[in-house]
Amino acid sequence: MFRRGAPGYARAVRLNPRLDTLPSYPTVVLDEKRAALLASGKRVFDFGTGDPTEPTPEFIRAQVAPAIPDNCRYPTVLGGAAVREAFCGWAHRRFGVSLNPATQVLPSSGSKEAVFHLPLLVVDPDAPDRTVVFPDPGYSVYHRGAVLAGGVPHPQRLAGDFKQRVWELPPEVLRQTRLVWINSPHNPTGAVLTRADLRRTWEVCREYDILLASDECYADTWFGEPPPSILEVAQEGVIAIFSLSKRSGMTGYRTGMIAGDPAWMRKLRELRVNPGLAPQDFVNAAAAAAWNDDAHADERRAIFKAKRDVMVAFLERAGLEIVASEASFYLWVRAPEGHTGQTYAERLLEAGIMTNPGSAFAVTDSADPYVRLALVPDVETCREACAAWEAVL
Numbered sequence: 001m002f003r004r005g006a007p008g009y010a011r012a013v014r015l016n017p018r019l020d021t022l023p024s025y026p027t028v029v030l031d032e033k034r035a036a037l038l039a040s041g042k043r044v045f046d047f048g049t050g051d052p053t054e055p056t057p058e059f060i061r062a063q064v065a066p067a068i069p070d071n072c073r074y075p076t077v078l079g080g081a082a083v084r085e086a087f088c089g090w091a092h093r094r095f096g097v098s099l100n101p102a103t104q105v106l107p108s109s110g111s112k113e114a115v116f117h118l119p120l121l122v123v124d125p126d127a128p129d130r131t132v133v134f135p136d137p138g139y140s141v142y143h144r145g146a147v148l149a150g151g152v153p154h155p156q157r158l159a160g161d162f163k164q165r166v167w168e169l170p171p172e173v174l175r176q177t178r179l180v181w182i183n184s185p186h187n188p189t190g191a192v193l194t195r196a197d198l199r200r201t202w203e204v205c206r207e208y209d210i211l212l213a214s215d216e217c218y219a220d221t222w223f224g225e226p227p228p229s230i231l232e233v234a235q236e237g238v239i240a241i242f243s244l245s246k247r248s249g250m251t252g253y254r255t256g257m258i259a260g261d262p263a264w265m266r267k268l269r270e271l272r273v274n275p276g277l278a279p280q281d282f283v284n285a286a287a288a289a290a291w292n293d294d295a296h297a298d299e300r301r302a303i304f305k306a307k308r309d310v311m312v313a314f315l316e317r318a319g320l321e322i323v324a325s326e327a328s329f330y331l332w333v334r335a336p337e338g339h340t341g342q343t344y345a346e347r348l349l350e351a352g353i354m355t356n357p358g359s360a361f362a363v364t365d366s367a368d369p370y371v372r373l374a375l376v377p378d379v380e381t382c383r384e385a386c387a388a389w390e391a392v393l
């Protein structure tokens with residue numbers, strides 16, 4: 001044993017051990033697979049990563065350059081009033097809710113960082129009650145954020161219709177819980193919680209004094225009835241997170257919104273000053289234009305619906321079961337007999353069709369035997385993908 005810095009001391013790479021408890025990030029795995037396929041000269045039908053290819057509308061892009069001043073100074077965590085007011089206008093049109101833009105809303109650099117950082121608001125790594133509940137399968141950042149904040153992750157295993165029923169959690173888990181994540185419309189399954197489900201969830205969280213965090217990043221990507229928001233049900237003890245990534249085709253801008261209970265939002269604002277979580281003002285300018293306009297979101301929804309119709313018709317013809325998949329831009333497909341999600345995703349990959357094995361989104365075995373399709377390729381490419389898929393049926 002050598003003291004650090006003493007002669008002969010071998011410098012070991014010492015890392016945060018919590019990092020090693022996390023599986024590889026799903027999109028990193030996909031990127032490697034895609035690169036290998038392309039290098040082999042194969043055509044790739046990419047239903048893997050949920051990153052839409054339709055261009056960002058011109059009127060949104062046009063906001064950016066004029067909003068860059070000669071001296072581009074530090075942005076603030078609160079951001080300018082325009083983007084917060086634009087978001088509140090959307091929330092009122094979309095859900096009929098009134099939010100105070102001065103006290104209830106903060107912009108985020110995409111919703112992912114907001115999801116990742118939120119446990120820091122409530123998790124005390126030294127306390128026995130530091131559980132973070134999240135849907136499993138689910139967006140993997142709920143788990144990662146909980147672990148790296150020093151919380152105890154509690155994946156709530158979904159099955160059947162893949163709806164998360166927080167009220168079914170055992171009381172001993174709820175007593176230890178500080179934060180519950182819900183996600184409707186849900187990634188990866190597209191399941192939607194009804195207003196009654198949301199109310200029941202909120203009541204449980206209030207009873208146990210738990211912060212209810214609602215990730216509504218697919219709020220504007222629906223095909224039948226528009227999904228309700230937790231904010232319609234209640235705002236006390238609630239933080240909801242929204243995104244322009246899919247609604248407005250702005251994944252690369254990194255722009256989202258956080259909204260909810262003013263008491264929690266005030267504390268969140270203080271927290272977010274520490275790492276400097278403040279989107280650039282010129283991104284906020286583009287975001288304001290996007291939240292102020294619904295026509296482009298309607299158009300994008302129609303595009304996603306056209307792709308979805310092609311894929312659903314094919315999958316049904318092929319006898320493959322589509323489960324949940326009410327909203328969001330994902331299809332949750334049960335692999336045929338004899339396959340796990342992983343083996344079926346690999347089989348499809350042989351035909352150049354990239355999907356995500358359900359297990360990429362799960363900590364438990366809840367996501368087998370499913371694969372997730374993100375409705376990314378355009379309608380024509382979806383048709384061609386169906387022909388390629390036909391060949392491996």
Ligand SMILES: Cc1ncc(COP(=O)(O)O)c(C=O)c1O
Nearest residue numbers: 110111112139187217243245256
């Ligand atoms: C459920 C869910 N939440 C949050 C995000 C993050 O989105 P963004 O950071 O692009 O706003 C995603 C991205 O795919 C998601 O699926």
